Amino acid sequence: MARTTSRPLSPHLTIWKWGPHMAISILHRVTGNGLATVGMIGIVWWLMAIAMGPEAYDTFQKCATSPIGYLVMIGLSWFFFQHMMSGLRHFVLDMGAGYELNTNKTWSMVIPVLSTLATVALWATIFAGKF
Amino acid sequence: MGTGTGIGRVRGLGSARHGAHHWLAQRYTAVGNLLLVLWLIFSLVTLPGLDYESVRNWIANPLVAVPLALMLVSVFWHLRLGMQVMLEDYVHDKGLNFLSILLLNFYAIGGAAAGIFAIAKIAFTGVVK
Numbered sequence: 001m002a003r004t005t006s007r008p009l010s011p012h013l014t015i016w017k018w019g020p021h022m023a024i025s026i027l028h029r030v031t032g033n034g035l036a037t038v039g040m041i042g043i044v045w046w047l048m049a050i051a052m053g054p055e056a057y058d059t060f061q062k063c064a065t066s067p068i069g070y071l072v073m074i075g076l077s078w079f080f081f082q083h084m085m086s087g088l089r090h091f092v093l094d095m096g097a098g099y100e101l102n103t104n105k106t107w108s109m110v111i112p113v114l115s116t117l118a119t120v121a122l123w124a125t126i127f128a129g130k131f
Numbered sequence: 132m133g134t135g136t137g138i139g140r141v142r143g144l145g146s147a148r149h150g151a152h153h154w155l156a157q158r159y160t161a162v163g164n165l166l167l168v169l170w171l172i173f174s175l176v177t178l179p180g181l182d183y184e185s186v187r188n189w190i191a192n193p194l195v196a197v198p199l200a201l202m203l204v205s206v207f208w209h210l211r212l213g214m215q216v217m218l219e220d221y222v223h224d225k226g227l228n229f230l231s232i233l234l235l236n237f238y239a240i241g242g243a244a245a246g247i248f249a250i251a252k253i254a255f256t257g258v259v260k
């Protein structure tokens with residue numbers, strides 16, 4: 001890309017001390033793109049399999065309920081809750097609130113805890129219903 | 132860089148003047164995702180079974196088929212906007228960036244079309260029995 005090399009660049013990732021807000025930020029990107037690829041291919045596969053008939057659905061179900069299938073689905077559910085909650089955090093920040101150092105740090109640490117709790121609650125409900 | 136000047140814009144180096152709309156659409160679709168994906172999760176958990184018959188009959192209900200199709204529109208639109216930002220950040224080569232945005236458009240529109248067609252087929256061919 002054409003760029004003027006004489007322009008100053010802002011200091012990049014390497015010079016900052018890592019903090020919870022940075023982790024939340026990059027996790028928002030990772031989870032969003034994970035859901036966008038693996039998650040949505042899974043959903044469309046599921047719908048296509050139902051539309052195509054019992055054999056296709058059977059194949060889908062075998063994959064979804066294999067150990068790897070469960071691992072992927074549990075991972076995707078955590079990805080969703082994490083992305084959802086850091087997305088809600090975005091809405092708060094968009095309004096100009098929540099930038100005070102302590103507030104920002106606290107919420108950045110609370111969000112992964114909340115999404116883990118939501119994931120555990122979800123799968124506890126699912127497995128409790130099953131067995 | 133040509134930020135702000137006419138020739139810069141022609142060369143695609145300055146503001147494309149779509150930033151605010153992109154940002155807002157990302158937020159509108161986020162609200163759509165929030166409501167519709169939570170609804171899907173809740174429904175899957177409360178459905179009596181996830182076997183072929185149960186899921187097919189469930190989707191055949193118009194009150195399910197419509198929100199499910201809307202969910203696909205909302206999520207694929209949201210991810211098209213979101214992944215574009217990610218690609219703009221990481222794919223610096225102009226040609227490759229162009230190509231990756233092109234493929235992203237194929238993925239988003241193709242994925243949504245495939246999903247909505249599947250829902251339509253299930254809904255229009257009716258409840259099996």
Ligand code: HEM
Binds near residue numbers: 061175176
């Ligand atoms: C975060 C998202 C997800 C949640 C909350 C969820 C929920 C569930 C539930 C309720 C189970 C347990 C199966 C049972 O008790 O029989 C399960 C397995 C299954 N899931 Fe997922 N799932 C998720 C992701 C997906 C996706 C993306 C699909 C479609 C692509 C899907 C379709 C299925 C199917 C058909 C099974 C096998 C069901 C069976 O053998 O009875 N799930 N999932």
Ligand code: HEM
Binds near residue numbers: 206
């Ligand atoms: C399963 C559904 C979802 C998918 C596939 C998805 C995907 C994405 C992707 C790929 C990005 C771009 C991330 C980046 O590269 O920086 C993104 C950004 C964003 N998402 Fe989602 N998302 C989903 C659900 C949600 C929900 C439920 C919310 C809100 C509660 C939300 C709020 C946001 C916001 C606010 C942004 C923009 C962040 C920014 O401006 O930097 N998303 N999403």
